[in-house]
Amino acid sequence: MIKLEENYLQQLFYRILHNQDIQTVFQPIISLEDGTILGYEALSRGPVRTPLQNPAKLFTYAMENGQLWELELLCRTKALETAHALQTTGKLFLNVNPNIMSDRKFRQGFTKDYLRRFQMDAETIVFEITEKEAISNLNHFKQTVRHYKEQTYHIAIDDVGSGYSGLNILTDIHPHFMKLDMQLIRNIDSDQTKQSLVKSLCEFAAHSQIYIIAEGIETKKELVKLIELGVHFGQGYYIQKPAPDLLPIREEVIALIIDENKRKQNRSLKRLGGPFVKEMSTPLQTLEAHVLIDEVKTLMHQDQSVPGFCIVEGNRVIGVITRNELHVKISGPFGYSLFSNKPIIEIMDTDFLQVDVETPIHTVAKLAMRRDAKHLYDFITVTQNGDYYGIVTVKELLEKTIEIEVNVAKHLNPLTELPGNLLIEQQLQQCVEVQEGYVVLYLDLDNFKPYNDVYGFEKGDQILMHVAKLLKEIVLPSDFIGHIGGDDFIVVASTEQSMMYCEQIIQQFDASIEQFYTPKDVANGWITSKNRHGKDELFPLLTISIAGIMNHHFHTTYDLARIVSEVKKRCKQMIGSNYLFAE
Structure with a gap:
């Protein structure tokens, strides 16, 4: 029975190669800023209603039987032919095994003359290289990638963030795009760890001039969160399933992307006085x-x-x-x-x-x-x-x-480079005027003056810069961070993020503050300093108090500041690091 099944699969596979019985379907990759189409990923399918219709089974069989090159060649050829027939616009993403890119036959398939048959230019082709595929000769591969980039082809690294894959390949070949693995995207709207990782990848991409594409977006909430995190492009079933024809993006998807970007812009850029x-x-x-x-x-x-x-x-x-x-x-x-x-x-x-x-x-x-x-x-x-x-x-x-940048820079705190009082005032005024769902968090360090007296202002400044760094790492770019002065900071955030911010700030602050003390003071759990009456007093190690108000309607920023100040006083009376919200 097993022998019959093996014979059937073998006959089916060679019939696929001989008859070129491969169907190419296309899945659009769209901008998460305005919903426009960047291009399409070409995906291959075997004959319908057969055991090899599934691409994973098809390619696994080819690899196990030494026919991977022949199958990939067929799939690439079919993709180019079908894209030409459908008159696709934008970029065409083609999945490529990194170990065959330097093969002479592969290069012959991507000469200018060959592409001219399909009315395509090299700059429209994106070689999508899976990060899961082991590269047999990294130096040779890097030279090959450099060759194709010089020919104006584009390179994408697929499956970034999958399993235990490293990020060295990103720095080694500096691709044009990196595609985040769908497992990293799944339920990202409710997974803080995944959000932190994607946020870090977005910052890396910004510094490296690489575009990020999120794969496998399946829900509206995932899409909204990816927009908030600053991911450039996306694809997935929620946007559109792979199809043999080029279908327009649903109007509701485009409207959602545009609306979410406007909300994000109103929360972040407008507060800094940036004009439209x-x-x-x-x-x-x-x-x-x-x-x-x-x-x-x-x-x-x-x-x-x-x-x-x-x-x-x-x-x-x-x-x-x-x-x-x-x-x-x-x-x-x-x-x-x-x-x-x-x-x-x-x-x-x-x-x-x-x-x-x-x-x-x-x-x-x-x-x-x-x-x-x-x-x-x-x-x-x-x-x-x-x-x-x-x-x-x-x-x-x-x-x-x-x-604009010069005007903003004038009003940044010179120590932490966070927005200072003028920009904070503008942000709070916007909260009062817009009356949207927001939370104002007032952060204050407990026992900071005694620390300064004992360790000196230079060490005190190091702590303030440390707090600013923590806030920048925890708070999303779409929310606001300000430095009022001294040891007082402010965060204006969306309602759903505020509780998580408080917990993460306290956790990371308490876990890291001991590095700013001597081992003796850490062991004691306190320092000795003069109180306001000039007498020696024992002061605990630094803690942080966070006072919050949410969804209150104020007539002036003065009223807002007065209420949050009252909550801060109550919070600071509690022992250790705490957060407290106005009732």
Whole structure:
């Protein structure tokens, strides 16, 4: 019986190879900032209603029988053919075994001539390399990756964070994308450990200029949490299941992403006084799609300050043409004669950066700088409710961003580099005005003055910087941290995060504070210092008190500060590190 089954699988597998009986399905990868499609991952399936329809079983059988190369070649070929037939846009993610990338036959499959058959460029192809796959020769692999990156192919590392996989491969090859394993994403909305890990990976990615893609998003709550954590892109069943056709993203998903980003922006960037892009948009002339290229050239010649034009249908932007791109298209011995009498829609760029008028300038700057080198200095299109509103140039954007950063820097605490009293006042004023669900946490160190008297101000400053570092590590980027002065700090957070913040802050503070004492004082559990009457007194080691108010409605920031101050006094009367919320 087993022999018959083995024979059947063998015949089925070779029939698949011979008949090229592989179906390619596509799963979209979308931006978690605006819901636009970055590209598609090409996934392979065996013949339906057969034991090898499941890709895991199909590839396992191929590997066990020494046919992995043949199967992967077939799957890649089918993916390119199907993507070409469906006229896919954006990037195409192809799963690749890292040990075959240097093979001569693999390289032949990705020459410019070969891709030209499918009307594709190297920069649209992303080799997705699984981190689970052992790399036989790391140095040779790094050279191979460097070769493909020089040819403008992109590299993604798959399954980051799975099992006990290391992160060395990220620093070794510096990929363009890293894809977080679906087990790391599962139930991340309720798992603080996973949130902390993803938050750390986002910070690493920001420093390393790598984009993060979260795989396996299956619920609305997971998606919302990933947006809050700052993950760049996502894919999964909640967004869209793999399908043989290219289906549009559901409107409810796009609306959710846009709404959550607006909430996040209102909580974080607006509090720092960062203006919206609407305030610096220039309403330049637009062009209809039928306008001839020769007319566009004349318009640009008449006004050398114009960076380009937005092409519209009605009042919806369907493409852009920049001055540089127009020059490239019509230059050369035949460019002008070839294009001059054609409509501008023939050469306009449909892959352009478009933002809503309510997008904060900091966010627009980040989006603009994430573009590839070809489009890095193109102007940004601004819309309102989907209609054309104006444009912003990169020069204007950078100048305004620098101006904002200088203004903010003026009001940062010089020791901890956290927002100081002016920015704290603005944040509290927003809480009073908006009346959304929020929690204000007032943090105060207990017995800090005696510590300063015994150990000196330099050691005291080290503790303040230590507390600031703890807060930055624990509090999400979407929430607010401020340094009032001395040993007083403030956090403004969403209601659902506040209790967790208090517990983590107290736990980590108590676990780390002993490093700032001598072993003798740690053993005693106290220090001796002068009290306010000038007499020696025993003071316990430093603890932290956190007073909180949530969902209260105040008329002024003074009322808010008065209530939280009263709660702080009651909290400080308790022994040890504690947190207390207003009733």
